[in-house]
Amino acid sequence: xxxxxxxxxxxxxxxxxxxxxxxxxxxxxxxxxxxxxxxxxxxxxxxxxxxxxxxxxxxxxxxxxxxxxxxxxxxxxxxxxxxxxxxxxxxxxxxxxxxxxxxxxxxxxxxxxxxxxxxxxxxxxxxxxxxxxxxxxxxxxxxxx
Numbered sequence: 001x002x003x004x005x006x007x008x009x010x011x012x013x014x015x016x017x018x019x020x021x022x023x024x025x026x027x028x029x030x031x032x033x034x035x036x037x038x039x040x041x042x043x044x045x046x047x048x049x050x051x052x053x054x055x056x057x058x059x060x061x062x063x064x065x066x067x068x069x070x071x072x073x074x075x076x077x078x079x080x081x082x083x084x085x086x087x088x089x090x091x092x093x094x095x096x097x098x099x100x101x102x103x104x105x106x107x108x109x110x111x112x113x114x115x116x117x118x119x120x121x122x123x124x125x126x127x128x129x130x131x132x133x134x135x136x137x138x139x140x141x142x143x144x145x
Contacts, residue, residue, distance in 0.1 A: 001034065001035065002035070002098040002099055003038075003096055003097045003098050003099070004030060004035055004037045004038070004097065004098070004099045004100075004101065005037065005038045005039070005040065005093070005094055005097045005099070005100045005101070006023060006026065006027065006037055006038070006039040006040070006100070006101045006102075006103070007040050007090075007100055007101065007102045007103070007105065007114075007118070008023055008039065008040060008041055008102075008103045009041075009042060009066060009103075009104075009105065009111060009114060010023070010041045010042065010045060010103075011041065011042040011044050011045050011046065011068060012045065012046045012048075013045075013047075013048050013053060013055035014046075014048045014049070014050065014053070018135060019103050019104055019135050022103070022133065022135060023039075023103055024053075024054060024055070026101065026133075027039065027054050027055075027060060028054055031054065031059075031060070036060070036061060037060060037061065038060070038061040038063060038093070038097065039055075039060055039061065039062050039063065040063050040065055040066055040089075040093060041062065041063070041064055041065075041066060042064065042066045042067070042068040043064050043065060043066060043067060043068055044064075044068045045062075045064045047062075063093055065089050065092075065093055066086065066089060066114075067082070067085055067086065067089075069082055069113065075112075076113070079112075079113060082113040083113050083116045083117045083120070084117075085117075086113055086114055086117035086118075087117040087120050087121050089117075090117060090118065090121040091121060091124075094121070094125070094128065097128065098127075098128065098129060099128070099129045099130075099131060100128055100129070100130050100131070101131045101132075101133055102118065102130065102131070102132050102133060103133050103135065104133070104134060104135050105118060105132070106118075106132045106134070107134060118130075
């Protein structure tokens with residue numbers, strides 16, 4: 001059976017945000033079919049109070065490992081060190097996994113550090129299948145910047 005990871009930038013799971021709902025459905029689908037997905041979230045992730053939520057460490061392999069950076073549309077002065085930190089987290093957490101599902105990371109401008117770290121890591125792991133789930137439209141370029 002394939003080992004599946006889910007790479008999110010979530011810091012909570014109770015707001016009803018549509019991305020969280022889709023990831024929640026994916027987790028439930030995987031669990032109901034015998035998979036034990038590992039889910040990466042931000043290090044400041046707040047586990048839900050809802051007793052029926054799957055977003056709990058006793059139900060899934062929930063890893064609070066991703067840094068909670070203050071993200072924006074520009075380039076941070078710490079961009080390279082942020083990319084390196086995220087890439088190290090991916091290296092530490094995705095070893096042994098066959099599939100990684102991402103959520104809105106590759107086209108949203110404020111996730112660029114995560115995007116570059118993921119692409120760098122993917123070069124080292126050609127055996128890892130990436131499934132990029134896109135929920136939103138890409139961030140439009142601003143020609144006036």
